[in-house]
Amino acid sequence: MADEALSAGAAARRLGVAVTTLRTWHQRYGLGPSRHESGHHRRYTADDMDRLQVMQRLTAQGVAPAEAAAWALAQPARASAPEPQPAPAPAPDQQSTVRGLTRAAMRLDAQAMRDILGTAIRERGVMAAWTDVMTPALIAVGDRYEATLRFVEVEHLLSRTVTEALAAVQHATGSPRILLAAADEEQHTLPLEALAAALAQGGVPTRLFGARVPSQALLDAIARTGPAAVVLWSQRPATGDPGQLARVRDAPHPPLLIAAAGPGWPEGDLPTGITRLTGLTEAVQLLASL
Ligand code: B12
Structure with missing residues (x-):
């Protein structure tokens, strides 16, 4: 199709996607038609179609659209590079696991998801299974x-299955000195559940309170259990009120470590005395060393 330029409808049919998907890719990610013919809508050239094919392949594999679009836009044009290189992609093993998990999620196949997640945790350990398999599928x-x-x-079903898989990791024995709460x-709560499972795998017990812990309930739990560390997770800015962290710090017997984790907390300074955690590995290392 060297000189052929396709309408949006024809391009969508050729790729097997909806026209609305093409419009979304155009508006959000700049993957639009580039040939202009007067009196007509713009048309998709061979180079445009190459980019769309990369976008389609990567998104079908579970790669996030923004990332897939970045790869697609980085494709060399045919004229400047007669043999375009295929877009580099994550390592095949991990890539196919993520693709399998995302596809199983899309067809609501909980058993297949359980199998994939169980194998990932067994073969890679919790930390790599979370970072390399669960996170890309969730995103x-x-x-x-x-x-x-x-x-x-x-x-919902993917979240539920991730929760089950992480909860199946054997608990560490002993008296927990780490409190994890949303x-x-x-x-x-899934990142906190991953943290609890990763620490358990390293022999460190935790108390995981889970979702929506009111400020006063958190203070009561701290007063009753006297933890050495508290990790408070906020995923969305709507729940990232730093006042909650300051109240823990100002408790009569505050924990040694008060950590704010998750993208919901404000980007700038947090109240003094609060540690920010940005990744699972860092969090596990710090908490296990307490
Ligand atoms: C699963 C999920 C849910 C589940 C949660 C189930 C559960 N038990 O956790 C359910 C269905 C309940 C849900 C509900 C909602 N959700 Co939701 N959800 C998600 C989803 C798909 C995954 C969340 C997750 O676990 N992320 C964790 C990892 C995968 O992502 P991350 O946090 O960006 O990871 C970064 C860091 O946090 C860090 N990190 C990763 N892991 C760890 C671990 C530790 C210990 C540390 C320190 C750091 C760390 O590394 C990453 C790179 O920077 C996200 C999509 C997404 N992109 O995250 C939407 C998402 C978070 N949800 C969203 C929304 C809007 C909602 C709802 C408001 C929807 C609604 N209209 O009702 C409600 C929230 C209600 C509420 N009051 O909280 C938006 C948030 C947008 C925003 N920024 O505000 C997202 C981004 C989806 C989207 N693209 O629109 N959700």
């Missing part, structure tokens, strides 16, 4: 929801 599903406002059921009204 892909979240992006799909954001782009379409559909597949909430997929997000901020008030915060329903996102």
Whole structure:
């Protein structure tokens, strides 16, 4: 199709995607048609189609659309490079695991998800399974929801299955000195569950309180259990009120370490005495060393 330029409808048919998907890719990621013919809508050239094919392949594999689009836009044009290099992609083993998990989630196949997650945790350990397999699948599903406002059921079943897989990791024995909680009204807990499972695998017990812990309940739990460390997770700015952290710090017997984790906390300074955690590995290392 050297000189052929396709309408949006023809391009969508050739790729097997909806025209609305092409429009979204155009508006959000700049993957639009580039040939202009007077009196006509713009048309998709061979180079445009190459880029769309990369976008389609990577998103089908579970790569987040923004990242897939970056690879697609980085494709060399045919004229300047007669043999375009295929877009580099994550390592095949990890890539196919993420693809398998994302596809199983899309078809609501909980058993297949359980099998994939169980194997990933067994073979890679919790930390790599979370970072290399669960996180990309969750982000892909979240992006799909954001782009379409559909597949909430997929997000729920995937979350539930991730929770089950992480909870199946054997608990560490001993008296827990680490308290893990989500901020008030915060329903996102999976990263905390990954943290609890990773610490358990390293023999460190924790108390995981889970979602939506009101400030006063958190203070009561601290007073009753006297933890050495408290990690408070906020996923969304709506729940990242730093006042919650300051109240823990000002408790009569504050923990040695008070950590704010998650993208919901404000980017600038947090109240004095609060440690910010930005990744699972860092969090495990710090907490295990206490
Ligand atoms: C699963 C999920 C849910 C599940 C949560 C289930 C559970 N038990 O946790 C359910 C269905 C409940 C849910 C609900 C909602 N969700 Co939701 N959800 C997600 C999803 C798909 C994954 C969340 C997750 O676990 N992320 C963890 C990892 C995968 O992502 P991350 O936090 O960006 O990771 C970074 C860091 O946090 C760090 N990191 C990763 N792991 C760890 C671990 C530790 C210990 C540390 C320190 C750091 C760390 O590394 C990453 C790179 O920087 C995200 C999509 C996404 N992109 O995250 C949406 C997402 C977070 N949800 C979103 C929204 C809007 C909602 C709802 C408001 C939807 C609604 N309209 O009702 C509600 C929230 C209600 C509430 N009061 O909280 C938005 C948030 C947008 C925003 N910034 O405000 C997102 C981003 C989806 C989207 N693209 O629109 N959600």
